[in-house]
Amino acid sequence: MTGVPAMRDVVLRFLGGVLAAAMAMPLAAQGMPEPVPAASVRYAVLFVGSAHVGDADLEGFNPGLGIGWRRPTDWCDQCESAFEMGVFRNSYEEIAPYLASTLSREVWRSAGGMQARVGVLGGLARYAELAPRLRREHGIPTLGDVVPVVGVVAGLRWTDGAELRVKLVPPGADVDLVVAASVVWAW
Numbered sequence: 075m076t077g078v079p080a081m082r083d084v085v086l087r088f089l090g091g092v093l094a095a096a097m098a099m100p101l102a103a104q105g106m107p108e109p110v111p112a113a114s115v116r117y118a119v120l121f122v123g124s125a126h127v128g129d130a131d132l133e134g135f136n137p138g139l140g141i142g143w144r145r146p147t148d149w150c151d152q153c154e155s156a157f158e159m160g161v162f163r164n165s166y167e168e169i170a171p172y173l174a175s176t177l178s179r180e181v182w183r184s185a186g187g188m189q190a191r192v193g194v195l196g197g198l199a200r201y202a203e204l205a206p207r208l209r210r211e212h213g214i215p216t217l218g219d220v221v222p223v224v225g226v227v228a229g230l231r232w233t234d235g236a237e238l239r240v241k242l243v244p245p246g247a248d249v250d251l252v253v254a255a256s257v258v259w260a261w
Contacts, residue, residue: 114145117235117260121162128250136254138162140172144260152180154191164201165252172199176227187233195227195241208246225252235260 121138140160147153156176164170178193201208201221208214208221215222225243237258242251 114143115235115260117142117144117158117237117258119158119160119239120257120259121160122255122257124165124252124254126165126249126252128245132165132249133163133167134165136163136165138170142258144176147177150179154178164199166201166203168200168202170200172223173197174223178227178229189231191227191229191231193227195223195225197223199223204246212246229258231258 119138119140119142121136121140123134124136125134126132138161140158140162142156142158144154144156147155154177156178157174158176159171159173161169161171174195174197176193176195178191180189181192182190198217198220200219202219205216205219205221209216223243225241227239227241229237229239231237235258237260239256239258241254241256243254245251
């Protein structure tokens with residue numbers, strides 16, 4: 075259990091850094107260029123849970139928080155790129171810091187402005203229990219306890235910036251498919 079307090083300290087330092095950066099952004103913007111391009115939108119992510127097709131024993135309650143920035147791309151009509159970071163409780167009941175990037179495209183828009191988006195995601199997340207098995211049994215490269223994560227993302231975004239998001243992550247060591255849900259609020 076020596077890793078639990080150490081990981082808790084890492085997570086608390088990480089969240090403290092995220093909070094300090096978020097609080098410093100408005101101060102940095104006074105008299106200086108914005109740290110995030112003007113066309114960017116900041117957002118917060120609340121992880122709700124996940125379903126593990128092929129393995130009912132994995133934990134499906136995966137709460138977590140993240141912060142991100144999204145902006146339209148210059149090279150693809152109706153596309154936007156996003157970067158986010160945060161921490162969640164993974165399916166192995168571990169605290170998992172993560173970094174992710176997405177590229178999505180608007181595929182539908184209502185007359186009132188609600189939109190549906192579909193895209194791809196790639197990132198890194200900490201899975202201390204899973205990483206050694208992925209490396210040993212499947213030859214998936216890892217960086218210590220950090221594993222690559224890829225998948226498909228789909229979202230339904232309201233005009234006020236709220237979004238329901240679903241991520242599909244392909245088969246891994248224990249599952250045939252992971253379906254994860256989250257709620258996003260832009261400001």
